[in-house]
Amino acid sequence: MRNENKILVKYYRLSLEDQNPGESDSIANQRSLIEDYIKGHSDLCDLVAVELSDDGYTGTNFNRPGIKKLFDLLKKDQIGCVIVKDLSRFSRDYIELGNYVEQIFPFMGVRFIAINDNYDSLFDGQEGGLEIPFKGILNDLYSKDISMKSKAAKSQMIKNGKLCSGSFPFGYQKVEKRQRDQENMPYQVDEEAAEIVRLIFKLALSGKGNIEIARVLNEKKYPTPGTYKRLKGGFGYGLKQNQESIWDSMKILSILRDERYKGTLIIGRYQSAGIGSGKVVEAPETSWFRKEHAIPAIISAEDFETIQKMHPNRKRGKYRKEHHLLYRKIKCGCCGRYLYYKPSGSGEQYNSFFCKQSHLNTESECFRGYIKEKDILDMLLCVIRKQVELSGEIKRDVKKQTRTEANRAEYQIKTLQKEIEVRQAAKAQSYMEYRAGEITKEEFLERKEKLQREIAEKEVRVEEVRNTKEEGLEEKQEIVEALSGYQNIEKLDRGIIEALVDTIWVYDVGKVKVEWKFPLRVSG
16 A cells, blocks of 8 residues: 555544434444454554544535544645545535545545445546446435435424424523423423523613623623533533623523513424535524423513513514625724624714623723724725835836846856756766776765765755745735726725725724735735
8 A cells, every 4th residue: 555654544424314223324333344344454454543433413514523634634644545434424415525536535645445335446447437426426315315304304393392402592401301290391490590581581671771781791790691501511502612702782682582481382493504504594483383381481471571562573674794894804903803883873974883892891801982984994095095106116126126036046047057967977977987997886876876965956956946036026916916906096895895905903992903915014
């Protein structure tokens, strides 16, 4: 085998649909099959092996922790062989499967083995050129079929009022079916979290707004639903290990509008965005299953209805992703979060940005003022105009320096090539002296090795000069190219900002740092 010094990756995958006791697709059985195969092939036994697995992940995409580690090793050129139970364990997407098996793995020199499909890339053509695509298509169709059946089964469970998800609302904890009492309630109250829910409703009933309530909870350091779930060993609604979460108006509003707190069981609030998609979206309310008094109430029905009258659910218009010029471009320099946009009814010149963290948490070090959108746009326009003015001079400098650097490089290359020719001639002369008996074989080999080493060093140096003769000009050329077409701009638009600006960091009113998408010399 070619890559003896590289590792052997044993990859296992088990999807949620495969998790049936005793089935051959289990991780344990995949491991046993692969281990037996390796024992029967001496060329694999001596390789250093690592195990990577994804338990409970679909094969229709590569959004899997184990496969991502495999790709990281592949990028570092550390893999010599990948072995799986069958092609479907690696991927059920026939396009991506063919891309890796027929192009990427061969290019990287990686041997790929799918045991049950009798495929080993070491023996090209053993299955015929169409075998892999056909099997990939079948796996893809099978996955879609399983996904549709699973979705239909879940829909039927929702219609029957059966839980089909392990999640539960903040303030409750799930009750296992075997532990339920005669009332068969699937949730029980988690008093520690329920106290926070009761406090939120109490403050709302007293007339406090959502931001005021959030500020009170943050001052008292009450955990958010995500933080609380992570503290209890859960995944924390997507929170990373060291990521902090604070209460804000949206978290408060979502709790105040959740009718489950008055004892109504709701199933089927969310659904998959599509077959093979890992995203979920809110399902239409008409498809939800509702049953009143099916779970313990944390808030009385009267209090809940009072809150709904105080916070009417106004239907908003369709959300526009890019509703202002600096959308997802401007962040707080302290917490790193995107700033909130505050349009003004008094005219565009008063539209502003602020960091919500400072309004929600009195201990926050984020800036507490408002920075005007107009001031930022004026600053950006001013900097871009100045740089455009300089780009003409930069372009002339580039042309002049290019000629100078090219002449210098050509001179260096010619000098190095002459030195190489001299050493090649000396090597030939040494051989003639050896054949004439003027020097010994040992002397000839010693001279030859020395001259060959010097020739190799000179040849490397020639390549370095060729590759770097324009070094130092790339940054200037990048500036000129990036600013071409912006000579006469009078006003910024979204296209210009998207093309030139990476991130705008705001540390305080009047204290702004701009990260450009090219190396500007004029800072903001």
